[in-house]
Amino acid sequence: MGTADVEAVWRIESARIVAALTRFTGDFGLAEDAAQEAVAEALVSWPLAPPANPAGWLMAAARRRAIDAVRRRTALQDRYALLAAGLAADAVDGEEIDPDRIDDDVLALMFVSCHPVLSPEARVALTLRVVAGLSSEEIARAFLVPVPTVQARITRGKKTIAAAGVPFELPPAAERRERLGGVLSVLYVIFTEGSTATSGDRLLRPDLAYEAIRLARTLAALQPDEPEVHGLLALCELTAARFPARTGPDGSPVLLDEQDRRRWDFSAIRRGLAALAKASARGLGPYGLQAAIAATHAAAPSVEATDWDRIVVLYEALGRVAPSPVVELNRAVAVAMASGPAQALAIVDELIASDLLPGSHLVPTVRGELLARLGRRPEARAELELAARLCANQRERSVLLRKAAALAS
Amino acid sequence: MPKYLLIMRGTDESNAAMMADIDEMMATTGQFIQEMVKAGVLLAAEGLDDPRQGVVVDFSGETPVVTDGPYGETKELFGGFFLLDVASKQEAVEWAKRVPAAPGAKVEVRRVPGSDEVPQVGE
Numbered sequence: 216m217g218t219a220d221v222e223a224v225w226r227i228e229s230a231r232i233v234a235a236l237t238r239f240t241g242d243f244g245l246a247e248d249a250a251q252e253a254v255a256e257a258l259v260s261w262p263l264a265p266p267a268n269p270a271g272w273l274m275a276a277a278r279r280r281a282i283d284a285v286r287r288r289t290a291l292q293d294r295y296a297l298l299a300a301g302l303a304a305d306a307v308d309g310e311e312i313d314p315d316r317i318d319d320d321v322l323a324l325m326f327v328s329c330h331p332v333l334s335p336e337a338r339v340a341l342t343l344r345v346v347a348g349l350s351s352e353e354i355a356r357a358f359l360v361p362v363p364t365v366q367a368r369i370t371r372g373k374k375t376i377a378a379a380g381v382p383f384e385l386p387p388a389a390e391r392r393e394r395l396g397g398v399l400s401v402l403y404v405i406f407t408e409g410s411t412a413t414s415g416d417r418l419l420r421p422d423l424a425y426e427a428i429r430l431a432r433t434l435a436a437l438q439p440d441e442p443e444v445h446g447l448l449a450l451c452e453l454t455a456a457r458f459p460a461r462t463g464p465d466g467s468p469v470l471l472d473e474q475d476r477r478r479w480d481f482s483a484i485r486r487g488l489a490a491l492a493k494a495s496a497r498g499l500g501p502y503g504l505q506a507a508i509a510a511t512h513a514a515a516p517s518v519e520a521t522d523w524d525r526i527v528v529l530y531e532a533l534g535r536v537a538p539s540p541v542v543e544l545n546r547a548v549a550v551a552m553a554s555g556p557a558q559a560l561a562i563v564d565e566l567i568a569s570d571l572l573p574g575s576h577l578v579p580t581v582r583g584e585l586l587a588r589l590g591r592r593p594e595a596r597a598e599l600e601l602a603a604r605l606c607a608n609q610r611e612r613s614v615l616l617r618k619a620a621a622l623a624s
Numbered sequence: 625m626p627k628y629l630l631i632m633r634g635t636d637e638s639n640a641a642m643m644a645d646i647d648e649m650m651a652t653t654g655q656f657i658q659e660m661v662k663a664g665v666l667l668a669a670e671g672l673d674d675p676r677q678g679v680v681v682d683f684s685g686e687t688p689v690v691t692d693g694p695y696g697e698t699k700e701l702f703g704g705f706f707l708l709d710v711a712s713k714q715e716a717v718e719w720a721k722r723v724p725a726a727p728g729a730k731v732e733v734r735r736v737p738g739s740d741e742v743p744q745v746g747e
Contacts, residue, residue, distance in 0.1 A: 219712060219713075219714040220714050220717075220718070222712070222714065223711075223712055223714035223715040223717070223718045224718055226710075226711055226712075226715055227663055227715065227718060227719070269718070318662065321662075422711075425709075425711070428664070428709075429663075429664035429665065429709070430664060431664070432661075432664030432665075433662055433663065433664040436658075436661045436662045436664070437662065459738065480738075482667070486667070
């Protein structure tokens with residue numbers, strides 16, 4: 216058994232192992248360290264002596280490491296650790312993971328990893344490392360940051376959780392909905408970085424988007440009665456369904472109106488629509504509304520034949536439940552398709568006047584497109600050039616420059 | 625992302641062993657499916673009926689020929705599948721090792737290429 220085999224088992228088991236160890240020891244940081252040590256041990260030992268039960272082996276090794284760590288602390292006369300040692304000793308006597316409890320423990324792990332005391336970067340790093348079972352190297356590669364940066368975020372995150380005394384439990388009922396919203400937004404941040412990379416030379420990072428979808432599926436399985444979890448899952452599935460058509464053979468972005476819709480992933484669309492049906496049980500929330508917009512695109516044979524009136528209505532609803540300048544900008548795009556560029560330009564100019572999206576390349580991108588459609592070519596060109604200067608994704612930037620150049624002739 | 629199909633290939637003996645205690649089989653399979661759902665990897669799973677109830681449409685000749693029963697002389701027969709969305713082939717294999725199966729059965733692991741891997745026409 217090689218490294219890839221160890222990683223494969225770890226991908227499946229990491230959340231359960233860290234969750235169970237945190238439950239045993241009451242210490243999230245210690246549990247995570249112990250689990251990582253067990254993986255390191257597996258990487259050395261499995262190629263020489265493959266275990267009959269790799270999952271059980273990892274759990275046992277991690278538990279042993281956790282107990283060692285608790286004992287070391289106990290030797291230092293740490294009263295808190297003495298208490299924890301008692302807990303750990305009890306837990307060791309128990310056999311395997313308690314199946315009735317592990318689902319809640321994995322869920323608690325997601326809530327801890329996305330806790331509001333953590334910085335947004337730490338939430339993303341901890342969720343990917345602890346719940347999704349990615350290595351620091353994989354996370355660093357996905358976000359184009361150095362490995363030590365990821366390691367520092369994880370270390371600081373664990374310290375913050377300990378310092379703030381974050382308990383390992385499901386949030387109380389009164390906070391549950393809000394905390395769940397926090398978890399959903401972490402998953403959505405991971406997904407959007409995968410679906411439109413904010414920097415670098417690639418538009419898409421499908422592997423990162425895949426992690427978010429996988430985590431959303433886990434959350435949907437553990438919280439089946441929360442419509443917005445299904446809404447987020449639907450949004451991710453329906454957005455990812457367009458990935459195969461979103462880039463050309465050379466990696467350059469292909470915009471919606473030029474996409475070959477036959478290349479959309481129809482099984483992903485079907486999964487997205489199934490999730491959307493669950494999301495709409497009690498009226499759609501912000502993620503569900505965005506998923507409904509994506510579903511309207513998915514159902515359309517072409518840009519022209521899209522139900523843009525419905526999309527405008529959905530953006531209006533989204534703007535009411537979750538007002539944001541980006542939603543307003545998207546509404547402008549939909550209005551342009553439904554009722555023409557002049558009305559849309561008024562919305563965009565209002566956005567600019569209120570200066571709610573300073574420095575964003577999206578505003579001049581949309582404004583440039585609208586001006587071009589109105590035949591105001593020199594102004595359109597200037598807007599697209601401004602957008603290109605503001606855009607950090609190289610692939611998107613070259614598309615903008617090409618469009619600007621086309622307006623010069 | 626590639627997907628993987630876990631294809632259940634049972635023999636008469638392994639199928640009989642599975643069916644000997646249907647409640648047990650349903651419980652263990654159900655539990656296995658739940659594990660994959662909670663891991664966020666299961667896309668589809670189906671089990672097939674007795675192959676003797678099936679028909680084979682054979683395209684060897686000029687027109688398709690329909691015959692009753694299972695295909696050819698194969699000893700192992702396709703009895704069901706799990707379609708997984710996993711990070712690697714090794715992970716698909718790790719799930720395959722956990723499939724509740726009776727002695728003699730085999731699980732074949734096959735990659736399903738993503739639609740982004742299909743060559744684009746005219747480019």
